Amino acid sequence: MPRRETPFIPDQYYHFYNRGNNRQAVxxxxxxxVYFLKSIKKYLRGKVEIIAYCLMPTHYHILARVLHIKTSFKNLGGLEQRDDEVRRFLHQSHQQAFRPGGSLFQGQFQAKPVKTDKHLLNLCAYIHANPVKDGLAPSPEMWDFSNYLEWMGLRNGTLVNREFITENFGTAEEYGKFVTEYIRSRKMDEEFQNYIRDFER
Incomplete structure (x- = not known):
């Protein structure tokens, strides 16, 4: 599959996501x-600012703001299966992660611009609630492979923007309530429901 050359818009928020080939675990x-997170830091440093992320057995979600005016699909392409180092590591870690001649991920990663402030806030909750939605954890703080713990001040980490939390939610406690309410009710506006339905297919 050829790489896209479409440039990203500086200061725009994007939702990056992908899943394992044939929905298999990666x-x-x-x-x-841990290795994938290190790769994110390595390849995206200076290009995007990570807001929220969650890595799941079969897929991942990353919400980020583009920083660099020259950032494009081409120079973000090393994030996943295009990067031989990451591919080799995952292959060596678990031989069943690959099929002969197959690829680890389902094509190139997707990147959707976040169009409204409301969608931006809802997407944060959706990403952090993902392990609960899929039955992998009873609560977001029980899943180690997202930055929800950093958001809540329960773990020190570098992939977090505390200013974003303060500006949009006030306090970590208020954000925790926001996520809890989303998990409890799963009620969001129809436009956002259609948005997430798009990448859950």
Whole structure:
């Protein structure tokens, strides 16, 4: 599949996501998740600012703001299966992650611009609630492979923007209530429901 050359818009928020080929798992043990996060830091540093992320066994979600005016699909392409180092590591970590001649991820990663402030806030909750929605954890703080713990001040980490939290939610406690209410009711406006339905297919 040819790489897209479409440039991103500086200061625009984007939702990056992808899943395993044929919906198969791509992360099998903690060191797989940790290595992928290190790769995110390596390849995206100076290009985007990570707002929220969640890595799941079969897929990932990253919400980020583009920083660099020259950022494009081409120079973000090393994030996943285009990067031989990441591919080799995951392959060695679990041989079943690959099929002969197959690829790890389902094509190139997707990147959707976040069009409204309301969608931006809802997307934060959706990403952090993902492990609960999929039955992998009873609550967001029980899933180690997202930055929800950083948001809540329960873990030190570098992939978090506390100013974003303050400006949009006031306090970590208020954000926690926002996520809890989303998990409890799953009620969001129809436009956002259609948006998430698009990438859950």
């Amino acid at each position: 992360f099998f043990e903690p060191k797989n998740y």
